[in-house]
Amino acid sequence: MSLSDPTPDGRFGDFGGRFVPETLIPAVLELEVAFREAWADPSYRAELDGLLADYAGRPSPMTECHNLSEHLGCRLLLKREDLNHTGSHKINNVLGQALLARRMGKTRLLAETGAGQHGVASATAAALLGMECCVYMGEVDVRRQELNVFRMRLLGAEVRTAMSGSRTLKDAVNEAMRDWVATVQDSHYCLGSVMGPHPYPWMVRTFHEVLGHEAREQSEALLGGPPDVVVACVGGGSNAIGIFSGFADAPTELVGVEPAGGAAIGRGVPGVVHGMESYLMQDEFGQVVEAESISAGLDYPGVGPEHSYLAATGRARYESVTDAEVVEAFQLLSRSEG
Template structure:
């Protein structure tokens, strides 16, 4: 999982499909990122923030009771313990530092579950930047706690009332807004989606998950590498960062999507939000609505590198239902004392199912990224208990 080919391509996927005004803005972001990523000073400043502000490294926690029940050795990479409660802070701190380096005074962000928005608002407050976050009206209703957190941190939260009023529409509005303010604002994309260089750049900022987990597994496991590496996938940033640490190992990589938002598992090639990838579409090529109990997975496609990994057969992509995810969240809470985000619970639901039907061999080792904590989902989970 290295740098994309010319024009931001991962195999046949990726690219830069954007209005002319944004093409130049993307070129500026790419040039700035290449320069920054090669600068030890920038890398050192980011590492310091990740340690002192975000709380890295996050631990690799053995899920002992649940492992005993499932007959496998399950380890959780605890991104829920990072500051703001998810992996999103890793990417946002990197992009906020980049924005400041570019002389931008404001961050623009889209958010579904609200975690990326909270992280963007947090980084903006830390570095003295302004923040404007676009969020679907439906997601604002089901993630009211995160809306309050963003506003408390000083961000402007803009309700998006078009379309399905979820993440896809919030992303569209954020990109439209960026067209008119490229001179003083940086669009802080939250996942490995969008026009080049965002899929690559976001993956590199999230690679810290996989690199840490690889080192932790080497110290913890007799074999040094787990048999399976699992992560939930919406756009796919936590999975991309996780997989990057294990791509050159024998570990089997599995991305878990929501049944109603399975872009990688069931999508077809198309273009959305500036990138050529796999998306849910009708027979006329129109993007069809996605659905997930987890707002962060409620996206009709997947990042281009995931589409490429699927095509290569290096990673597989599977789905679980809303009910399976909710059940997994409750089970983890009751066996390990951890309340996961509903996004993360999708990955756990697949592990539970695969262990039960024998797809995961007895005694095999599974490293799963727990991408976030479930505080934001309490109102949804309350209805299930």
């Protein structure tokens, strides 16, 4: 019940790869070796599984939306990642990477964040394991996600504001990678989505596969078989690839939903950004087009390379929705289910 692994050079078909400065080549190679060794180590897996269960609160429940299902004329199930510790799916990946960083002898976690959820999860894991934490966040997102900035600082993290470019997630990633170049001996870059240079897209997906495995078991228990359709939002694409992984071998349609103002697959063309080749919103001169979304975590002009591969092969379908449509759906769900 999983997706295929990338090639040795980190490719999913024509997408992925490892496009980083020479100073980071040893770091990403070291990370790949360390991850392979850790994932093959039963003691590492047992410690991670224990934290996911007793600290993060997994498995997260599957909720059937009876009222909304009646309104829509279908059976609608929600995989409740919002009920994990720190409030999102991000903790799955962060716990895995933080344990890996400690195993590698790193003392400092670096992270980027848009909505603040990955930053909060990174700060939480750093506090748990006694590590320093520095989170980069675009100035626009700092203003619209003040509560999560407060939470990160409460947990002991340093929050640095990215003031360049669009001052959103893309620019936070840029700043975090610059910091990593300068502090690579002591710092681990805890990238928050299935993007970036190999091995990040594969490694982050692996940490999120727990979400897909649970969803497969829970949906089959409720429905008597796999669902007809699995739908997930897509920015970088970590929650989507996590749940898709559980249904890769099922006769289930996989649908990713991008923001209309940040539809890298729907509006983009192949290009290189943040160490990977993937679909990317660009102008006629190859310059990155700024993404826009009401969601602070989805205003990213690229997408994880495995999503580009799934789109190119036809295994998954990608649609886009406007901010107005999202707000309408959010209100409908809230008023139907509480």
